[in-house]
Structure formats: C-alpha cells, structure tokens
Amino acid sequence: MANISRRAFIGLAGLGAAGTIGAGAFGRAPWGTWYAAADPLPASFAGTTLEAVATPVGGSGYRRLTAGPGWQMIVRGELAEARSGREQRRTALASVVQLTDLHIVDAQSPMRFEYVHQLNGSAFRPHETLTTQGLVSLVSRINSLQGGPHTRRAFDAVVTTGDNTDNKEHAELGWLLTALNGGTFIPNTGAADRYEGVQNSGSDLYWNPESPIRDIYKKAGFPELPGLLGAAALTPVTSPGLRTPWYSVFGNHDDSIQGTIPSGIGPLEAMYTGSIKIETPDSEQARAIGSAASSDPAALPSILAAVTTPPRIVTPDANRAPFTPRQYIAAHLDPRNAGPGPVGHGFAPDAGETGIGYYSFEIAPGVVGISMDSTNRAGFVEGSLGEAQFRWIEQTLQAGSSRFFDAGGRPVTQSREDTYFLLFSHHTSGSMDNLVPDPERPGERRHSGPELLDLLHRFPNVLAWVNGHTHENKITPHPGATAAQGFWEINTASHIDFPQHARLIEVVDNTDGTLSLLTTLVESDSPYEVRHGDFSQQGLASLYRELSFNDIHADPELLGGSVDHNTELVLVSPRA
Template identity: 30%
Template sequence: MRAAGVAGLVAAAAIVPAAAFADPAGKSTVEETIVRNSGGGYVELKRQGGESHVVRSELAKPKSGRAARRSSLLMFAQVTDPQVVDEMSPARIELVDPAGAPLTAAHRPQETLGPHAFDAVVRNLNANRTSTIKPGKGSRGKVGFAISTGDLADNQQRNETGWVRTILEGGRVDPFSGQVISASNPCASATPEQVNALNQAVASRRYTGVQDYGDYPGVTPDTRYGGFWDPDRAAPTAGGLYPAFPRYPGLLDRAQQPFTAAGLNFPWFAAFGNHDALVQGNAPASISLIQSFSVGCLKPYPTQGLDPASVAGQTESQIFARLTDPAFLGQLLAGGRLVPPDPNRAFLSKSQFKSALGSADRNHGFGYQSSKVKQKTKGAMGYYAFNPRKGVRMIVLDTIAEGGGADGNLDDPQYRWLESELKANRDHLVLISSHHTLETMDNTTPDEEAGACTATLTVGCDADPQKSTPLHQGQKGKANVQSLLLKYPNVVAYVNGHTHRNEVIAHKKGKTGFFEINTASHIDWPQQSRTIEIMDNDDGTISIFGTILDSAAPVKAPAPGVPASTFSNTQLGSLARTLAANDPQSEATTDGVDGRGQRRDRNVELVIPDPRD
C-alpha cells in the first residue's frame, strides 16, 4: 500500500478546489454533445454539435401544427445504473475480470471515481430542471421527480447504498472504505505488526485494491497486472489491457477524500436493480463465506495460481456457484492479502435496503406499498405504485430474480398485482418502470433457489413465503409482461435500465402500443441521464419527449502527469467519463453496441395515440 503520510494528504486536500459547475452544466445534448476523438489507443473527448429530437412515428402519425397546440402534462428525470463501487471490498471478483466477456464488469478503470461521476450527473439534472420544449399552451414543464431504475449500489453493500443515498439527497460523502481494527472490528489473522500497518493505512486513507500493483507484489506481470490500470505505474505491454493509458500520480488516494454532494432538487423514487439485491448483481448473499469476506480483512488478489483464462466464457453466476468448490476456494484464498476490515460492507436484505434509503419522499417510493400485500410478502415486497399527478399512474416493478442471475423476471404474485393495478387504473395514463428491459426479463430461476430465510439466515434468502412460480418473463411464454401491457391502451411508456445503453423500442399490437425507454448507465460511457416529458398535442395524440443530458463535468479531462491531489471534484468526474470512454472492455468492445445508442435512441419525440380519447 502507498506510503503517503497523513500530513501530506491533509495538505493536498486543503488545496483541492471546491466543486463548481462546468461546461456542459446547464446544457442538454440538444445544444451540444460529447464524443470520442477519432483514432486508436487512448483518446480524449471533444464537443460536437447538438442533436435535435428525432420524431418516432411507429405508433401514431404526427400531425402538423402540434407544437402550437401542445401543453405539458408531466416531466420527470431518469437516473440509472450508477453502480457506486466500494472498490476496496474483499467481496469482489476482480481477479477474474481479465478473462474477458461476460466477466468484464468485475472491474472498470474508472470505478474509484464513481461517486464523483454520479454527483456530476445529479448536478446537470438540477441545472436542466426546466424543459427546453416550448409549449403552445400553458407554461414550460418542470422536472417534478426522478425515478431511479436500479443498480444504485454495485455489490449490495450498506456503505455503497449509503453513499448513493447521500449523493441523491445531498451532503457529505465519504467514499473511503475500511476501519481501524478493534475488538468490534477484528482481524484475527493479523499479527500486531500487521494490525499497526492496516490501521496506519486507514488513518492515511490509502487506497487498497487491485489497481495498486504494489498491493500484490511478486506476481508475474502478465494479465495478472495487465488486467488492471494503476495510475501510478506503467502498465504491462505484453498481454495487458491498459498499455496506452496515461498516469495520474496519487489518483486512487485522491478519490478517497470526502466531498459535498449537491443532491437532487426534487423528490426521487427507486426501483430494485440486480446489483442492489445480489452479490455483484449475480448471486444470492446466502453463501456464508461471501458474507464473511465482505466485512473481513482477507481480500483475494490476482495470483500466479489462478489463471483468469481458466474461467473464460463462464458467467459471473457460474463463478459464484464455484465458491462451494473447496479447490476453487483454495485458489482464491491462496491469493488473499490483508486489508482493513469494515462492518459497513455488510450485505443488505431487501427490507434493509429500503430502510437504508431513508424516510424522505415516502421512503423513496416504498412508502406507497400496499400494507396488505406487504404483509403477505413478510416485508420483501419491492414494488409499488403512485400518482405523480392527477390522471397519471406510475407503476414501479421489482424484476430481480431472488434465486440468482443478472437478468430478471416477475414472480406470479407480483404479476397478478400488476394486472390488478392495470385493471384499476384504466382511466389513467400509465407509466411502467423497472430495472430490467423486457428483453432481459428472461430469467427462469425461481426465488426459492435462494433458500428460505431463517433465524440465522436473514440476507440473500427468499423472505417472501408466497410461491414464486409460475414465473413471468418479459417477452416469452403465454403470460409474459409485454403481452399483459399491450392489453391496456393507456400504458404509454416503460422506463428501464440494466443494459447500459440508450435505446428506445416501440411495442405494438393492433392499435395498442407503448414505447420502451432505456437510458445509458452512470458508471459506463457515456454516463448520461434523461429527462422525460409527456405533452398533450390536443389532436388525439400525445408526444413523449426524451432528452439526454451529459454530466456537469468538464468535457476535457485533467492533463496526465499532474498530481491528482490538485484535482477538483468536477475534474474527477470528467476523468471518470474519459476513462469510461477508453475502457478496453466497454459495451462497444464486448457487445459491438456503444452506450450512446443510435441517433434515434437519444433525443426523441415519441408520438402515440392519446388513450384518453
């Protein structure tokens, strides 16, 4: 671990400029966009001209003169997939990340800057609260609330959830992980000398993890080091992923300093994401060894003994399933090294997650839950509905597969609840929201696979005593979610995340249809959010305007080689965006689809028949 002294870090923190707005703060991508420079290797970002709204007419023919007639019905914001990471947590599997797809989300070069990136997203939402769409009647729309479509945390941990809540609500965020060893926070395997060293690391707020090659010396410098980016050292060129990445001395330690988050200037409501309810978004936290890892002081590091290629092609779910294999556990533990423990890394159950979000905004949506249904689920209910304004119903689904797996589904009790909500609100415009897209609701694992909760097993288990089957997928099977929604003409939009890219899809059956609106994540390139405004065209149609926002971090990242101790918080957000754009395992590289999506997936005007007519 780095040997920076406490005095040096305190002095560095004292000269860090206060957070401030920066271009593109206050602008939407209608005015200007941010794109990658052309060329290979590590590239900078640049401004480009804005993008007007693309009219999508798959569901209704737009009528001329509607701009002079339209009025704003509702405007809200979408935040999604910030996946704020405790990058020093022992309960992660970064050591297998170099194996490549589909394990590429186990580590990201920008992950230590996640809190700053998300704060920059929040700041630009605040600066774009008033609509840029001019109405023909009435006043301009204004964002009334935000819906978070899941994956607030990365690893289901208490500290990650707390950081995200503070970023959304405003206040002091302390992104450092690790606490002084004591009787209540022990590290039984450490010698007195090691305890002293670990406590010094906590006092100096030093980063500890796979991005610091010095934390696991003596490992053959091939993909064991080359699979990670250390901003203080030159990356291995042979077989490494990051040989072109620049150096930013002291960046990892600078990222651990507390900062003040702006917080949203309007209410926000949350949906469960797979990373909020499953370890690394894949496995139930019922595995006792993983639970002990999360709060303990032994962190698995890359070793010569465990070749990432040995798990190539396996999913993260398959990797977690191997944790019950003594041979595989032995390989992990052979590379274990001591790190400062932290009880705040404990995994949260669903009920604990809801409590951790706090009581503001009706418990950020969960206060709208039916007490009767909540009682049936023994508090495990993760779905709810509310009226953001008269005549509009927002239904928030819980698409997490409790039994494990990154993709989602609806269990049968929730499906029947959704059907009852739709029947009871035929006279409302209905908006649906969840973490998973319809396409990625293809998980066939029943919730019961997680095991029933007991007096000793309270996290990572299936607390709902109701039978989950038959499961309902997004688009497959007789009783799938898409078919159910298409039965109701008043369902106009389905807002979701999970895939980390901008995409808008029209779903139609006969004269009935709705648009599925998916928005890019805040951890991966391009780190964008979206405002959504519903407008009455007063001609038998409704227009839904989706407007993409970049974060309020400077377009140009700080120059390489400059001591990171001088970087402002907005500069850290800027660097996070640039690193994400250069991530060698980004969506564009692994899936062939850039997170920005196509032109028709970004700024859009979605025209639909007005079901109220």
C-alpha cells in the same frame, strides 16, 4: 461518432414520413421551427445533448473528449401519425428524469472478482474509484436544468431504475443515499489513511495510475497519475442533493452478490467484512471462478479456497457487509434519508417488513408511475416477475382504465377517466427470462418479459415501459392489436459505462388524438476535458467520463443510434 450506424440506419428507414430529420445542423426544433447552423438554440436546450455531446478528439489510441455538436431531435411515428401543427397545440402533462445503472462501487471490497475482467469486462473498470464523484456531477446537472427542454415543465419526479449500488454493500448504499439527498461523505472503506484495492496492486492486469508499471491499460495509452487514488477514495465528496422528489427501483446488483450470485452463501458473505482480498489468481483459476459465478455459485467457496496465489491482506470493515432487500428498503424509509422526498422514495411504510419492492406513485395529476421489482431472489443477472406482483400490476392498470381488454382479448368498459401509466423496471423485455423459483416463494410462478408485454398491450393507457440493465440507449416501439394498444419501451444507457447518460421524458397531449413522449439525453455537468492531475471534485468527475470512454472493454454499441437519443415518440391517445 457522426456516422449513423447500420442499426440506426435501419431504424430510420422504417420511420416513414413521420420520422423527419431536419435540414439544419440540429434538426427540427420542438415547436416546429427549423434551426440552421448559425441560429441560436433555445435557452432550454442548454445542459442537454440537444446543445452539445461528449466527442473524442482524434481517431485512435487513448483519446481526450471535447464538446461536439448536439444531437438533433428525431420524430418517430411507428405507432401513430405525427400530425402537423401539434407543436403549437400541445399541453405538458408530466416531466420525469430517469437515472439508471449508477453502480456506486466500493472498489476496495474483498468481495469482488476484478481478476475475471478479461472474460467479463464489467468485473473491473479503470474508473470505478470515481463513481461517487460522477454521480454528484450528474445530480448537479439535473438541478441546473429548469425542467423539460421542450415544455419547460419543472421535473415532477426522478426515478433511478436499478443497479444503484454495484455490490449490495451498506457502504455503497450510504454513499448513494447521501449523493441523492445531499451531504458530505468519504467514499472509502477499510484503512482511513490509504487505498487498498487492485489499482495499487502492482499487477499488470489492472490500471495502476500511481505507478510507472507498464500494465495492460498503460500499454493502451492510459496516463500515470500520481495521487489519484488518495484524491478519489480519501477526500470528502459533497453533494447538493436532488431538488426533485426521487423514487428507487431494484436492480440485480442491489439484490445479488456482484449482480449474479444469490445471497445466503455464508463463506462469500463473510468475505465482505474479512481481510482476505484475492487480486491475481492464475488464469485457469480466474476462468473457473468466472464460470462458477454465472452458472454454479454454490461451487465458488471451494474454488476460492483452492486459489494458490497469495492474497492481499486488507483492513476489514463492517460497513462493507451486504444488505438484504429489506434492509435496502428500510434505509430508504429512514426519515434521515428523506432528502427531497418522499419518505421511503416510493416504498410502502411496511415494505421493510414485507420485503415488497414494487409500488405505484403519482407522477403528476392523471399520470401514474408503476415501479416494478424485476429482480429474482434466486440470483443471476436476468430478471422476471412473481405471480403476486404480476397480478398487482394488472389490477393497478385496471383500476385506472376506462377501456381495456381482458385476457381473452374482449373489450371492457368502465365509467372512469383513463389514467396515463409509465412503468419502470430495471430489466428490459428481452432480459426478463430468469424463471428460476424465488427461494422466498418457491411455489410462485414467475413471469417473463414477453408475458409482461402481452399484459401491457391490454391497456391503451400504458404509454411507456422505461428501463435500464443493458447499459444501452435503445427505444423500441411495441405495436398492439389496435393502434391504441401500442406503447414504447425506453431503455437508457448506464452512468458507469460510456456514454454515461440520464434521460428526460416529457409527456405531452397534442390535443389531436395523439400523445407524445419527448425524450432527451443529458450528461453530467463536469467539464469534457480537464488537466490531468486536476483532482478537484469536478476534475475527478471529468476524468470519470474520460476513462469510461477509453476503457479497454468499452462497447461503442451502448451509445445507440440517432433514433435512440433525442426523440419525439408519438402514440394514440386512449382518450381519443
């Protein structure tokens, strides 16, 4: 993990003089001081990956984790020159926390396709019974920080950029809201006294932690942990709740069955609350199910009905029913779920009736967030924007701009001060190519990621587009026709797959004609290693991270390179 990947090396090569890597162990500090290996880190770095990073012990097999050296800060000057002395001049404008791809999972639901995980690794994860404990540990980490590590500005907002639930269940949504707002809950569905999921199926296709069976995970070194499933699913989980106002963004897993299958297929929606759980179809049937889920969802009911392997009979639970987008919004608008606020967590008071999942909100004075709904009600994994939302974004940006460019590239000037904009969505610019008509608005045009990039380039006061979906740390500069028209796309890894990150973003004015976005990754506050068999809430959260690292489907590319971690992203100020 200490090596720089080929992709990261290429990124570093393009940085030029502004992309300085410090000579000390931790690189260049935010205010221009150079820290040698023996120098103490600023206190504000504590609890972030500037201080320490989860690092595997050993070189192969199932590995435990420990605290490795923190990652240095990389200055990226592709969009503007990083001018000397800016560290002493700058003023903090806003401080935001991004959470993404939390994937709170009801691991016992009958409406899951765990058996296709050898074709699609995300269908089953050995740590999926521990998502709630992992999230609460992340909430505790955010609460423990005094603000942005560089500016020390208290957090203005937390934004969770979609795939907050894994399978759009009311149960998952309830656990999510309680974890973020504070309270105690039991992350269990079905029988109150036992776990009824694939991890005690006895099939070698899954990790069976409480059984000595030599499943494919134990052959890869996974431990046997008697008592884990009861501790994970049947024990109350208590969350302190976030202390910062938080805002919710839709992801495809919050909108579609298993993140891909459109709503409205009656037999599939009935499976959620039924008692039939398919656990081990034969390999040919599993391939047919996996193929249909991604390309021909309407064929799934007949394919599932033809499965010959006897299903498991589980305890039905009405709380597993799938929610609609309007119900998702209504739950956020319920005053009982206000938590630290705001009521609705961004959604407009009438959004439960209109179903409109996009909105704008003030992050800090002069800094506005635009929350986009990039999901497509037609289903499937990738996203797009409808015409009404696309035009609303354009109008919102125009209303906050003193100077912008019209669709023909002609400059427009207005007598008002520029508002700085940060845009948030689930999907990235490269994953917004699902232009299937929305069944609720079949005549409405859909807009792709490249079209949104073109729109954003027209507004010099757009600073960044922040997103998730890919489960990967990746920061991309988007230069414009003029230097002022460039902005950054900040993509952050999920909190279900390793490295399980969240990201802090501090917006600063360097008072020299440039702005900077200071990005810092954080991990949950669970210990890097605990004794196997420690089933305390913190112990389970630690195991959550360890299992995600060792998942047989884990992808090391999701970590990203040095230029995608702790960075200073410089850009031209539109007010210059």
